[in-house]
Amino acid sequence: MYFDSFADFIAMGGHGLYVWLCYGIAACVLSFNILSPLLKKRHFFNEQTRRLRRERRMAEQEQGTP
Amino acid sequence: MSQAPVNISLRRVFWITLRRDLLLAYRRRNDLISPLMFFLMVATLFPLGVSPEPVFLSQVAAGVVWVAALLATLLSMDSLFRSDFDDGSLEQMLLSPQPLALLVLAKVIAHWTVSGLPLTILAPLLGVMLYLPGEGMSALIFSLLLGTPTLSLIGAIGAALTVGLRKGGVLITLLVLPLYIPVLIFGTGAVQAASTGLPIGGYLAILGAILALGTVLTPLAVAAGLRISVSN
Amino acid sequence: MAISWKMPKWFFQLGSPRWFYDISSKLLPIFAVAAALLLLVGVVWGLAFAPQDYQQGNSFRIIYIHVPAAILAQSCYMLMAVAGAINLIWKMKVADMVAKSCAPLGASIAVLALATGAIWGKPTWGTWWVWDARLTAMLILLFLYVGVYSLHHAIENEVNAGKAGAVLSLVGLVNIPIIKYSVEWWNTLHQSSTFKVTERPAMPAEMWIPLLIMVVGFYCFFAVSLMLRTRAEILEREKRSGWVRDLVEAD
Numbered sequence A: 001m002y003f004d005s006f007a008d009f010i011a012m013g014g015h016g017l018y019v020w021l022c023y024g025i026a027a028c029v030l031s032f033n034i035l036s037p038l039l040k041k042r043h044f045f046n047e048q049t050r051r052l053r054r055e056r057r058m059a060e061q062e063q064g065t066p
Numbered sequence B: 001m002s003q004a005p006v007n008i009s010l011r012r013v014f015w016i017t018l019r020r021d022l023l024l025a026y027r028r029r030n031d032l033i034s035p036l037m038f039f040l041m042v043a044t045l046f047p048l049g050v051s052p053e054p055v056f057l058s059q060v061a062a063g064v065v066w067v068a069a070l071l072a073t074l075l076s077m078d079s080l081f082r083s084d085f086d087d088g089s090l091e092q093m094l095l096s097p098q099p100l101a102l103l104v105l106a107k108v109i110a111h112w113t114v115s116g117l118p119l120t121i122l123a124p125l126l127g128v129m130l131y132l133p134g135e136g137m138s139a140l141i142f143s144l145l146l147g148t149p150t151l152s153l154i155g156a157i158g159a160a161l162t163v164g165l166r167k168g169g170v171l172i173t174l175l176v177l178p179l180y181i182p183v184l185i186f187g188t189g190a191v192q193a194a195s196t197g198l199p200i201g202g203y204l205a206i207l208g209a210i211l212a213l214g215t216v217l218t219p220l221a222v223a224a225g226l227r228i229s230v231s232n
Numbered sequence C: 001m002a003i004s005w006k007m008p009k010w011f012f013q014l015g016s017p018r019w020f021y022d023i024s025s026k027l028l029p030i031f032a033v034a035a036a037l038l039l040l041v042g043v044v045w046g047l048a049f050a051p052q053d054y055q056q057g058n059s060f061r062i063i064y065i066h067v068p069a070a071i072l073a074q075s076c077y078m079l080m081a082v083a084g085a086i087n088l089i090w091k092m093k094v095a096d097m098v099a100k101s102c103a104p105l106g107a108s109i110a111v112l113a114l115a116t117g118a119i120w121g122k123p124t125w126g127t128w129w130v131w132d133a134r135l136t137a138m139l140i141l142l143f144l145y146v147g148v149y150s151l152h153h154a155i156e157n158e159v160n161a162g163k164a165g166a167v168l169s170l171v172g173l174v175n176i177p178i179i180k181y182s183v184e185w186w187n188t189l190h191q192s193s194t195f196k197v198t199e200r201p202a203m204p205a206e207m208w209i210p211l212l213i214m215v216v217g218f219y220c221f222f223a224v225s226l227m228l229r230t231r232a233e234i235l236e237r238e239k240r241s242g243w244v245r246d247l248v249e250a251d
Helices: A006-014 A016-064 B010-027 B029-049 B054-077 B079-087 B089-095 B100-114 B116-129 B134-162 B168-195 B201-230 C009-013 C017-049 C058-090 C093-125 C133-154 C158-189 C205-237 C242-250
Strands: none
Touching: A006 A016, A006 C058, A016 C017, A016 C058, A016 C093, A016 C205, A016 C242, B010 B029, B010 B100, B029 B054, B029 B116, B029 C133, B054 B079, B054 B116, B054 B134, B054 B168, B079 B089, B079 B100, B079 B134, B079 B201, B089 B100, B089 B201, B100 B116, B100 B134, B100 B201, B116 B134, B134 B168, B134 B201, B168 B201, C017 C058, C017 C093, C017 C205, C058 C093, C058 C133, C058 C158, C058 C205, C093 C133, C093 C158, C093 C205, C133 C158
């Protein structure tokens, strides 16, 4: 461990703001690039399931009233 | 569609139009990035084309940011009425019993919210990249905050006059740029005054007065321009 | 008009969206675990265990984000251009979708590289931004990314949008060496007197090993994100086909 104490680790010899800001932005960018496609996929499945259900319902109605 | 005339208040009409335009803009979020990127790119051209020396850039930063904001606003003005014109809703607005100037004001405010306001928010970043002195930063934000709505209002006049034309884009620029000059002068004047430590209250007051005058008068001009364009 | 060079069979198999979807289902866990492990080890090592730089102190640790991001931003652009070229020549749908997925990914990584570079600059050079050759070239790369992304989203027809984006990214690819050369030449003309971005002196192993780990970790992350984005794109475009319907029904 390069640092003597946890407080030293956070402070980073005075450069703490810069270092943690960078790592924080990196965490945001990386998680955005993972979460965004996952959300898109979930949204797609929800939408398609709803559409499928609607089509089935309409097909049943048509059969019910020939 | 209801047949009987609905008693609808002006305030409600205003909000409905505002909400509609904001919703439409939200549906085309990707299009909103273009003016911002243009803003950034134009500002980048100056260090590359002239000199990246901090001494030089800090002198021209105020002007460069303002000119870039001006051009980016002009670029985005074409989209103000274009889509409504294309699908016929503009004619519906002209035919409606509501005062056209009110609808126009709502549209311009919606347009400014998604173009001029983001520009104002991005401006400090450009200021940093162009070594704008720290004292000028708040003046930059305030002058743009007062100036960009005026730019949108005046730009709407150009957009209204050219909405029916095929090659509307460059023409808007020619029509509107002379009208932009006072706003540019007072806007950059405020920032440069602040950079040298002088008070900026007077500049901001004049910018505010121009905005107030513009808010009242330009919708009338825009409405007149729309009627002319649609009847072409 | 497809040029029929003697490409092996697996090359054309790559073009099937369904095949890509299936194989990426198997590859994703591997790359995800690899990325998570490598990034975790790299970050902990770089932040806590590596020694600080003699001149720059602890802000030097930003290198473990900045350099991998910069490398990735450039590689991603090349992949985007190559995938676009494959789409143009062999009309492969998967290549088109990969190219489209590269644009927002690469743009965000370029922004990360620029932001970390600027933040690193403040304690090192005393200023948030400086118009030096590398930062300027990275900024122009970001502009290129945004252009391709905007083009993809401006054209309604997906196939044409993909082709247009491919053409633009190829033009940009040819331009990159020209841009780099001209920016460096411009930089030497306007040599800023206050400082010079020097090449890093040879780093001891405790410093460059975590950097290497971070670079590989970033590449694994890139693979994961690209696969996820391409899969989402495949689902969207192939939603009318049978196998996607089966997937939805299985849900």
